[in-house]
Amino acid sequence: MRSETAKDLLAEADRARSKARADRRGAWFALSVFGALVLAAAPLYIAREVATYADGSSSWVSGGWWVSLYWLIAVPLGYLACVRFYRRHAERTGVAEAVWPWVATGLGLFALMAFVPPGVAAGWIPAFATGWTSLPLLALAGGFLVLAWLERNRYLAALSIVLFVLPGVCERIYNTFLAWRGFSGIGFSMLVVGVILLCAGALGWMSEGRER
């Protein structure tokens, strides 16, 4: 066989593969859905003044049972919406993505982080009610990393890695430079991460449209 033929065969296979890859991708939708959910969570972290001291200083607490309730409803609904989207996307384009590993990882991490470490100590109160408030973002980041691998999407992989560290960075920036009265560092990181996810979703939607 001539080397040109071998080269042509491989090039043809790569072209077909790239087309299928571009057509099956739908991460923009997942990013948009979870971006909206994260952004909507930010107001839940508004801090309440719980004590005022003689020197005029005061103690503030953010979050509560409603935060747990929100995440326990929002995250499964978010994944459900994405699964439905990917199914319809497959029907429309004729090429399907196996999203179950992503959904299983995302929901598994969420359940693990929500209930296991502090939940055991707190009598199975979800962790998000006991101060572990950036955990939903870490569970989302872990899930997105799996989705990036499934879609062979290096931009999504980079964004997932950024999402692992971003909440901590945002909280530090907020506590050091901003510290708005009545808000909280975690609320600020929800705001930033939500906006970033929505922007990434919009960019993904535009670039995937262009690739197709």
Added chain:
Amino acid sequence: MSGGAKLDEVVHQRNRLAILAVLEEASKAEFGFLQTSLELTPGNLSRHLEILQTAGYVEIDKGYNGKRPRTWVRITRAGRAALRAEVAALRALLRQVDDLPTTPTNR
């Protein structure tokens, strides 16, 4: 072919290699998608799929989406192995060609 790399006659064909490459990328693909993305006629694609199915490299699932008939194709474990072996053999061939000493030309 020289170099000892063995090529599978089922996969060693332009369209069938491309079909397997598409199917390896996705969890499954629809007949119409394969037809348009590989620019094949329905009859031609059916023939290639039949050969791949007989070899155990793909599974074909015929169903309906509403009233519309749809045929989904997915790659099997044996199909993945055959595709990887073919791609490895083709790459090995290209490497061998690259390693060949260039023939001196008489001036």
